Amino acid sequence: MTKEGYNPFKMAQKQFDRIADMLELDVPERELLRNPLREYHFLIPVKMDDGSTRIFKGFRIQHNDARGPCKGGIRFHPQETEDTVRALSMWMTWKCAVADIPLGGGKGGIICDPHDLSEREQELLCRGWVRQIARDIGPVRDVPAPDVMTSGKHMLWMMDEFQAIHGGQYPGVITGKPVELGGSLGRTEATGYAVIYQLREALKEMDIDITKTKAAIEGFGNVAQYAAELYIEYGGMVVVVSCWDQKDGKAYAYYKEEGIDLEALRKITDRFGTIDKNKAAKMGYERMDGKEWLTKKVDVLIPAALENSITKDNVDKIQSSVKIVVCGANGPVTPDAENTLVENKVIVIPDFLANAGGVVCSYFEQVQSNQNYYWTKEEVLGKLDNKITDAFYKVWELAQKKKLRVSDAGYMIAIQRVAEACKMRGWV
Amino acid sequence: MTKNAGYNNGIDALKERVKELNCLYGLTDIIKDPTLSFEKAIQKITALIPPAWQYPEITCARISILGKDFESANFNETKWSQISNIFHNDSKIGVIEVFYLKQKPEMDEGPFLIDERKLIDAIANQIGKFAGEAQLKKELNLAEKTLKSTKTGKELNQQKHDWEVIIGLLIRTDPRTLLRLTRKMIYHLFRYENEEITKLLGNICPVDRDVAESQWCGINMPNPRQNLESLKFIQEQIFKMAKKRIPPEEISDLFHHWLRQDKARPLLLSAQKKGISLVEITDELNRFFNKEDVEEILAMEDRTSIRTALIRRFFTDRLEFVNVAKNFITLEDFVKLLDHVIGPAQGCGKLGGKTSGFFLAEKIIQEEMEHDELLKDISFPKSWYITSDTILNFVHYNDLDEAFHVKYLNPDQIRKDQPFLEQVFKNASFPHEIMEGLRKIIRDLEGKPIIIRSSSLLEDSFGASFSGKYKSLFVSNTGSEEERLYSLIDAIAEVYASTFGPDPIEYRRERGFLDFSEEMGILIQEVVGQKIGNYFMPLFGGVAFSRNEFRWSPRIRRKDGMIRIVPGLGTRAVDRVGKDYPILVSPKRPKLRVNTLVREQIQYSPKYLDAVNLKSGAIETIDAIEFFKEHSEIFPHTNDVISIHNDGRLSIPSVLSDPKESDIIITFSKLFEKTDFLEVMKRILILLEEKIGTPVDVEFASDGEKLQILQCRPQSQSIDRKRKPIPKNIKVKHKLFSTNKHVTTSQIENIEYVVYVQPEAYADLGSIEEMQKIALIVNGLNQKLPKRRFILMGPGRWGSRGDYKLGVPVNYGDINNTTLLVEIAKRKGDYIPELSFGTHFFQDLVEADIRYLPLYPDESDCFLNETLFEQAPNHLSSFLNNFKKYENVVKVMRVSEWIDGGTLSIIMDGDENKALAYLKKADHWSWRLHKTYEIGKNLDADRFGVKALYLIGSTKTGMAGPASDIDLIVHFQGNEEQREHLLDWFEEEGVKISEQNEEKTGIEVENILDVHLVTDEDLKKETSWATHITSQYMTARTIPLDKKTDN
Secondary structure, three states, X not given: OOOOOOOHHXXXXXXXXXXXXXXXXXXXXXXXXXXXXXXXXXXXXXXXXXOOEEEEEEEEEEEEXXXXXXXXXXXXXXXXXXXXXXXXXXXXXXXXXXXXXXXXXXXXXXXXXXHHOXXXXXXXXHHHHHHHHOOOOEOOOEEEEEOXXXXXXXXXXXXXXXXXXXXXXXXXXXXXXXXXXXXXXXXXXXXXXXXXXXXXXXXXXXXXXXXXXXXXXXXXOHHHHHHHHHHHHOOOEEEXXXXXXXXXXXXXXXXXXXXXXXXXXXXXXXXXXXXXXXXXXXXXXXEEEHXXXXXXXXXXXXXXXXXXXXXXXXXXXXXXXXXXXXXXXXXOEOHHHHHHHHHOOOEEEXXXXXXXXXXXXXXXXXXXXXXXXXXXXXXXXXXXXXXXXXXHHHHHHHHHHHOOOHHHHHHHHHHHHHHHHHHHOOOO | OOHHHHHHHOHHHHHHHHHHHHHHHHHHHHHHOOOOOHHHHHHHHHHHHHHHOOOHHHEEEEEEEOOEEEEOOOOOOOOEEEEEEEEEOOEEEEEEEEEEOOOOOOOOEOOEOHHHHXXXXXXXXXXXXXXXXXXXHHHHHHHHHHHHOOOOHHHHHHOOOHHHHHHHHHHHHOHHHHHHHHHHHHHHHOOOOOHHHHHHHHHHOOOOHHHOOOOOOOOOOOOOOOOHHHHHHHHHHHHHHHHHHOOXXXXXXXXXXXXXXXXXXXXXXXXXOOOOOHHHXXXXXXXXXXXXXXXXXXOXXXXXXXXXXXXXXXXXXXXXXXXXXXXOOOHHHHHHHHHOEEOOOOOOOOOHXXXXXXXXXXXXXXXXXOOOHHHOOEEOOOEEEEOOOHHHHHHHHOOOHHHHHHHHOOHHHHHHHHHXXXXXXXXXXXXXXXXXXXXXXHHHOOOOOEEEXXXXXXXXXXXXXXXXXXXXXXXXXXXXXXXHHHHHHHHHHHHHHHHOOHHHHHHHHHHOXXXXXXXXXXXXXXXXXXXXXXXXXXXXXXXXXXXXXXXXXXXXXXXXXXXXXXXXXXXHXXXXXXXXXXXXXXXXXXXXXXXXXXXXXXXXXXXXXXXXXOOOOOEEEEEHHHHHHHHOOOOXXXXXXXXXXXXXXXXXXXXOOOHXXXXXXXXXXXXXXXXXXXXXXXXXXXXXXXXXXXXXXXXXXEOOOOEEEEEEEEHHHOOOOOOOOOOOOOOHHHEEEEEOOOOOOEEEEEEOEEEXXXXXXXXXXXXXXXXXXXXXXXXXXXHHOOOOOEEEEEEEXXXXXXXXXXXXXXXXXXXXXXXXXXXXXXXXXXXXXXXXXXXXXXXXXXXXXXXXXXXXXXXXXXXXXXXXXXXXOOOHHHHOOOOHHHOOOEEEEEHHHHOOOOEEEEEEEOOOOEEEEEEXXXXXXXXXXXXXXXXXXXXXHHHHOXXXXXXXXXXXXXOOOOOOOEEEEEEEOOOHHHHHHHHHHHHHHHHHHHXXXXXXXXXXXXXXXXXXXXXXXXXXXXXXXXXXXXXXXXOOEEEXXXXXXXX
């Protein structure tokens, strides 16, 4: 009698089915795309520091590589479930496709809690994972990246093991590497900038002068800060930012009617994007509850912090002046809330498009690694602008033409591209 | 020392005995020495005499024999003399004269003692025999060689051995010493022959009752007394036996040895004397050590006796301590220790718990250092000790005796008086002798800041934790000598005043130690570290625990220990400062770090450090990152402490790194990974725990070069971590849960609410949004429920990120008022989920002292009383509106509804690895408190014109007994009519509660409610009852009024 609880993979399939209906995909296409193409489940024995041996469970799920090598993170999670990873790998396929980069979708992980592991054990775990899957990943097959509880450190161990097994330098086997060892410049800026490239184009299309717009940004981390930076550079005015205050254990929004002074705010912000609330007060910012960030009279909302920040409970608090919401974070707008926004004629640039700057930059990292030639930051950001702007227009045009909401248009383009690739290969 | 003062205790007498013995022993040595001529021998004997008399420095002697005079060095004839004639074969052949050079008080014989009379006579007697023998010797000398071969054993035996001479002397002069020698000889003889001895002894203390001579008739009869003659007889028998079985040389050696051992008798007796003054025992020890023989000559049992007695005198009577300490603290250590002890010369204070722990640890580690290469660089700060009675001395000297009565005042009063008392103390002066002592300290510790630590006797005697209850103060120790002395005195006075402060007194009252006469020892130590700019600080400091009570991973065992370490002074690691974090590391599992992700490592790294500001003399908290950046070049070993954050990675600085230009984080990575620090700490913890026999915590600091140990004490005395046994005989229906996995020691009491997130219902939630709602509910409850009076129980991993199904996605701020976080791992299909151990906010939990417990209800030895959960009404909606929908998921239960007015207690015993949460019946106090809250709930404030309700008196302070009343103050704003109705209402309530109380306790209390109305005007005028509300020192407890509309 137990109810079926929340299942992310079921949710992803439901979403796919809806778009597939709209695209009128046939049965084999659906069958192929609503499930992962390949799944690898394997065991990783690790000699622990105390001499004992523990067996960990690892996996890699390659959802689809019709358009290019799979791309997606490796998660360390104590209660990882296959369905979570399946859903995430499918999501990666759409994300790469909508950004129009020649990569497919994958995701992997190890069931473990790094909090219970020493550095050495973590290294053995990373190397063990690669040993099990070395033949099925690689620069031309599947390219992992850091994700939940993994970092550049883990990526380098994995890269090293892969290279040892294959006997050569293959920096393109993995992304998220430090700049000194095959990483790409511009990664810090990429996501935030890409959000604004799209905003810039969208406003252009909506006939709105960006220099006359005001924005409220939720968050003050990496994405939010660089988004604010570029937006202000383009002449926009950010009037609200919000941040999580670690000391108080709650979020605050900071408001300044005449616009924030980004550089000054950054100076009073710690590494995690927490703004010093006392100094901010001295600088004349009005401090509000974090939830209030979206209540000000602005033209643009950029939720760039948390999931589910705009929900059906607070969507009504959004002022009628708001014309566009650009989702810098993952899943910041719930489906209900999106419906309300769309009804109110607010443009919502969906997350998998808006924050695709990150994955595009990973793609660039891989390209640079593969050719063993590294670009300047300007080069990276310039190419990013082109790629993202192109991707945005493809979606935008479809949305305009078919009178679709942007998220649906994005999914349709992404799924269509993948389906097309499968067809061209003769798979279906 | 005069006879009257000194002889009462017998110790001075004993010292005299020893002098005499020395003299007699010397005498026999001389007489037996064949190489000495008669003249030389007599001259030597003359020199022996003065030291044996009471005042050696003013004593001289002359022996006139056979027409010759032999004089001691300082000879001068005076009128104070003692004379004894020397006879040989009944004719006088000479005379011994002893003179005092100065007048001395009258004694038994002029200024001389009766024992000195015996001694001089004995010497005369011996010299007489000796003179005769000397003459005989001359005649026999020639014949001796030829005779030797033909001598029979019997003849040889007839010649007296030196030990026999001594016995002869002792019989006359010192039968008590003889008795001791006899006793020792008995023990010794047992090795050769026990049958005969047993028989002999049977005569004295009849073991076999049948052979007893006297009429002994039962075990409750005292043993028959032997007369002195029979003892003498036994003595003779024993030595006869000895002579028969032991070669004379061996007996001589034994005697020699025993008599030397006997020299420690005064020390032994002094040490054991109750309340011996500081100056006496110091003198005694010094005198003992001035002798050519030191500790080694002591018999093992005497050595141990003296050590034990001294340990009891200065440290503690606690047997566990004495038992360990006696193996490590030598008499020489005491000599050195006493060199650093300040206190009233005639006083008999102790040094207190902190000093005892520190001193013992120092000795244990020092012993180990001798053969353990790893520990060779450990050092101990220069320390001085002030005895515990100095505070009494100080108080009496300044006529501050009323301070001793403070503890019996009402707590509010104490709080009010404390600042004044502190100022009075600070303005008082120390007696001259103490001032001089303190001046010595100032001179010794010149150039370094010092810390004044309280070293309480209570802490020690009862094993109670007083950590943080009494003050420890830093003094910068700069300026002129007078200035430095003044600030030291000031600090000591303040520490003294803290003895009478409200917090320690409250704490003592709670634990029933109030009547213990608290004396406060003081430990004064130099602060380790270096001067950097205007500041003085060690590179790092902290505290290490041999048991880990905060395990962040199931892989860490309790015995793996834990270290809390911070840059700068260790103060920030010893105390929880909040909003900043020490680095936690387990010395035995250094690789299992609390924070593995770079983000966590940064977030939970120390951001500030404490340092002594040498200019202002104050302890200041400064920005650690800025400080290290600014001073990285001049602060040695900075790289041990910091890591460089770059591109999402943390790395140990290299030669080429420039901390000034980098993003630096305090991680101690290099210290942990590249130095032997953790290995050394581990060794110390293991060593101290093993030797002391109990888990310990150790404070340490280092300037980067040397590790210094600053303090050591049993871990059970630290931060409320004393073990408490799990109660037995709790009815199953009164158990909420019990478990025996991953338990850490802790006790949580007086819990009023349980918040339970139902695991199955939570798992069934259909969306992420709904799971976030649950987090929102938890947040709301965290704000609304009484702080630290509720526990949170829920599925899986509290604070789960990413996959919310694993647990309620709360942040630390959502749960920070709970006292216990319980994670429930229920079997799902074929696996049991791993729990988080609070990883997401582990350090926040530690710093806020929020306890954590995992439950595995599917395992056989884990019990979760779900029936209780099912039965209890859900109060969720009375705290939070709009969440009715989630009542099946979140349940808020009032403990008092499970058990009338009772509370929930959770006893966690890490040693046994067991925990039990059970319902506890209301005691008189909590029952009254419960009733008071009921009054608040039922009182129709609007109707009666009541603004607020306050609780004071015994129900507030937690001292209420079965006959106590409940003192309430009502802030009243109504009219006359309302007043009347209100009083009527209280009357009625009072009668009801009185009846319930009588039913409960059998004690009749008339009108249990003692209600005082206070009006706005009273508050303005601050009438006596009103001050309970207005005064900042009075802490009346506000009782919420549920039926009040305007708030």
